Amino acid sequence: MKFNQVYYRLFYYLKKVKITSIVSSGCSSWRWSGETLYNQSIFKNDIVLFLNEGGVVNSKNAWNSPQYSKLWLYNLHYFDDLNSESYAERELIHYQFIDRWIAENPACFGNGWEPYPISLRLVNWVKWFSRKESVEQKYLNSIAIQADALTQQLEYHILGNHLFANAKALVFVGAYLQGKDAKRFLDLGLKILDREIPEQFLDDGAHFELSPMYHEILLWDLLELIDLAEVSQNPSLVERHSQWRVVAEKALRWLKTMMHPDGEISFFNDAAIGIAAKPHQIFAYADKLKLSYEVNKKVLMTNETSGYSRVDTGFFTLFFDHANVGPDYLPGHAHADTLSFEMSVGVQRVFVNSGTSLYGVSAERLRQRETSAHNTVVVNGKSSSEVWSGFRVARRAYATLLKSDETDGVVTLSASHDGYKRLNPKIVHKRTITSNAEHFTLLDELSHPTDASFHLHIHPDVLIVNAEKQKLTLQLPCLTLIQFECECPLILEESTWHPEFGVSVSNKKIVVPFNAGRLSAKITILKDKS
Structure with missing residues (x-):
């Protein structure tokens, strides 16, 4: 951790x-x-739905009920429904919900007064109230009091996307309210953003926590700051407007390289659908703001700073993770997924990392972060990075990109990581992917022979139509056939895929044990069965 994290x-x-x-x-x-942006989540004065789980908020104690997860309770306090696509239909319910929150959440008590929920709620309240012809003083006072409470607990102990959200909230409040307190909020928020935007967005446009889902969240935040500068014409925001646009355009291009052909993100580190804005919503917003983000389509695109490559042959799309787990001082959303990959054929995902369905501290949260939940190699039953608790990483893998080349339609990607050097003997894992238009090979090499296993997760909609000792034939819903073959006998196991929070879908995974220090596998698109 950084000194500031310990100090705060x-x-x-x-x-x-x-x-x-x-x-x-x-x-x-x-x-x-x-x-x-959001789907409806408040249905009556006391009926709500978050993370695919319904709830009843019918008493003061319900705002902090132990029957719900911490993340669910956070969502309850965000007030995202105020800016949902159908928000205008529920104005009376929204007023009732806001009044209840003010009356039933005394200052500095419970989840609602923690800095992250305050931040998201303030932005939602400011947007919503700004659309009203007149606003009662009690609501403006509550916004100011919440913002003041936020200034006293800015998340310098966490940093990253949390501190960014704190700063964004202060900027929104500072640009909306008037008076000396408003200026104090605005100046503090901008001071943080001036430091955090250059640090959190890398040279290739990626958000530095290296989660496509959090990239979407932070990119949306940046787009809203650009929009706020334009709509408010606040001089301090206008001064930063052009710089923010440059960063946003790079971030938009990075997002384009990390999307499957089905229009949604790839699942590296903490990632799921339905938490952040969908990519098409982000690009529509960018179009409204007249941002430029076109990417020259190439067979191979490598984001060297962040550590992800995309191969698009026209027949299949492959994403290769040769990234580190994220900032050393902020690995909370990291998975032990180094050198994993995902693949689509057409718009159908075929090989998938397991995704993310929950936060908190649990055996299932840990399992979803471990190497065996991703399409890569486990050595001696250990994960490539020591993920633990809900958001912790101890000794972690550092990756090196060795080769990224496309010549005459043949792509070669090669990378290694040192995450297994903590073992005895010390192991370096190297993976080389070689592809042409219709197939690719995976070569996994370990620096010493040892017990290892290759893991490959199959999308739930893909059927296994033939299984042999060292070969599988898969059928896509469009009837296209995919063949997987490897040097060693394979095992089929039951697993689960988690495309959204609160969602677990049964699927199959391939496991190939090997101990020779080397394993080669080939994946081929065969033909349309029809």
């Missing part, structure tokens, strides 16, 4: 938030007209 953990443990009564001086006249 101790600082916040010893120093408690002090709530002071703030009377807002009023609000600005600009009206938010940005894109709506």
